[in-house]
Amino acid sequence: MDVTIIGTCHGSHMCFVLSAKPLRKFRSVTGQTALRYIATIGRHATRHRQLHCRPTHTIKTTVSATCLCILLPEQAMRFFPPSIALGACVAFAASCFGIAGGKEPAETIAAPFSGHTLFDGESLHGWNLENQCKASARHGELLLEEGNGWLRSDLIYTDFSMHLEWKALKEHHYDAGIYIRTPAGGSPFPTHGYQINLLEGKEGNIGTLKGAMSTGLVKPGQWNIFDITAVGSRVTLLINGQQAYDVDGLTTAAGHIGFQIEVPMGGQFLIRNVRIHELSHQSLLNGRDMTGWEGADRDASACWRVHEGVLECDGRDGPWLRSLLEYEDFNLRLEYSLDEGGNSGIFIRVPRDGTHHRAQPSEPPAGFEVQLLDDRAKQYDALKDFQYGASIYDICGARQKVGRAAGAWNSLEINCIGNHITTTHNGIRVVDVTPESHPAISLRKTKGFLGLQNHKTTVRVRAIRIGPPLPDQHN
Known part of the structure; x- marks a missing residue:
């Protein structure tokens, strides 16, 4: 379906999409889903200000034969310039009507995005080691060095988008993990929260969350990119720019971010370019x-x-x-x-x-x-x-x-x-x-x-x- 954009009203909370044909099929989506599309566009806007909209805001949609009007939250429109608001509108329209070649924005290559740096490349500032393990900063990279335990963030996070890059130093049978919304404690590893696996063959999977799995998206022996977004009860993972999953079911509202260190069995890992958008702040x-x-x-x-x-x-x-x-x-x-x-x-x-x-x-x-x-x-x-x-x-x-x-x-x-x-x-x-x-x-x-x-x-x-x-x- 061909779609013509007739304009955005920056500051008035509205974007308009005009279709050349009547819109006979409309797949309803929740406000939270629409926010995820806006957040996805925001991640690719590396020079623009952070999105500050709460997932509880409702995005209302009104459909006529030729026009879709998306009423965006005031905060989202305030923090995005018209070009980015326009992009968000296109992405959302594409998801609703199957346009733009049938591809959603999550399937594009993930570009680095501006945000708060969680790892400064020089120290473990902002992190705490739990249990008998060791990690160190070397040449701009975080080395998960020895022992069993985990490296957890100082702070607790609710809704966020996070970018990171990882590489296993063991050729086969490597194993580690990325924790999200996880409470402190546990010995040697946390007993609650969610772990995004770095186990060979299950990279990116969350074993305790139905549907949070994929195969074939990682590059063995190379640097891999994970883009993780958690909003409300949903979590989305992009692996090397390709969507691995977008699933519902998170029951923990907040928790630490962390890295599992399991060197005796799983080998060493390198982590770099860890950046986060705190969508709640x-x-x-x-x-x-x-x-x-x-x-x-x-x-x-x-x-x-x-x-x-x-x-x-x-x-x-x-x-x-x-x-x-x-x-x-x-x-x-x-x-x-x-x-x-x-x-x-x-x-x-x-x-x-x-x-x-x-x-x-x-x-x-x-x-x-x-x-x-x-x-x-x-x-x-x-x-x-x-x-x-x-x-x-x-x-x-x-x-x-x-x-x-x-x-x-x-x-x-x-x-x-x-x-x-x-x-x-x-x-x-x-x-x-x-x-x-x-x-x-x-x-x-x-x-x-x-x-x-x-x-x-x-x-x-x-x-x-x-x-x-x-x-x-x-x-």
């Missing part, structure tokens, strides 16, 4: 300037700047940095680096004036602070427990001090559901506060601004993003 830093932030009552440029994608406070006299918007329940993620002796903090749900201390109901409303500190510095040897890194200041100290050495990057996640607050520092949950365990948290606001503290020392922050709160999981 939206960036709070554009990497160019401080759009979305402002100095509290003073010009932010007095001590803050964005340099090479990193937000920096040089410690000079100046304001704390306040978000333009207020937030309620959320999951906040970021990476930070401190100089030796560094001290700073993340303000959560604070009023406009930044108040983050409150001991009595009679005192003014306040949010709270999650502490950033160079825990290893000598001058901080005798602090109170709640003054160390990732603690909730005045309320709860971190269970463990897991901050890295001065100058290194740390990951921090703050999850807020009402007054249930958790912090996860370099992949370890170190704070879990509820009104029952720490009544003082009940005195703090449940909606307010975010902030970055200027404590007269240098702090660098990057990869700041926010999304809906995660379901409860324990590390």
Whole structure:
């Protein structure tokens, strides 16, 4: 069937497809399916901004004899330029009406896509080794080196698209795996979650998920490309640009990403170019300037700047940095680096004036602070427990001090559901506060601004993003 595109209305949430013939056959699809087609187009748009639409949004379709109108979620249209929105429209129309030679976008060659790098090519930053195993970074590649266990991500992921490349170093009988939506723990391997196999002859298959299997798509002895998308209960895998499967049935909403290390039996593996789009989260830093932030009552440029994608406070006299918007329940993620002796903090749900201390109901409303500190510095040897890194200041100290050495990057996640607050520092949950365990948290606001503290020392922050709160999981 020939189809003519008559235009897109960027910002008005609509794309139009005009058919030269009456549309007699229409295969209905869910909004979630349509989102996957848009996400697929987005993965090939390497220079465009990340898709930030939730899978629960509904995409409504109206069909007449000659026109299909696709009503797209506001966020998807806001973050894609017209050309990409147009591509999404074509892809969706092709899936509904069998056009474009009968091929769906998932069957095209997978191009690299921009996203958050999960492996920096130089270190295991962002990862934790579980059990008796070893992995290392060499020449831009991740070597699954020895032992039995797994390498898991610091963070938990819900909906995502991930690109990676892998190569088995053993010629035959090789075996490893890629974990998605998997809880921490297990000995030597996780007992729950989902494993995408790297076992010879079953590469890409998920043994516990019906229909998640394919054959003949890998290149033995060579680098292979996996593009994995998990949205809601569905998972899609492309192997070397060819669709392996697109199936429903995931029952775990969130979990870690990881790599199985099974060297004694399965041999060594190399992994590279691991990148992820967190479809559930939206960036709070554009990497160019401080759009979305402002100095509290003073010009932010007095001590803050964005340099090479990193937000920096040089410690000079100046304001704390306040978000333009207020937030309620959320999951906040970021990476930070401190100089030796560094001290700073993340303000959560604070009023406009930044108040983050409150001991009595009679005192003014306040949010709270999650502490950033160079825990290893000598001058901080005798602090109170709640003054160390990732603690909730005045309320709860971190269970463990897991901050890295001065100058290194740390990951921090703050999850807020009402007054249930958790912090996860370099992949370890170190704070879990509820009104029952720490009544003082009940005195703090449940909606307010975010902030970055200027404590007269240098702090660098990057990869700041926010999304809906995660379901409860324990590390």
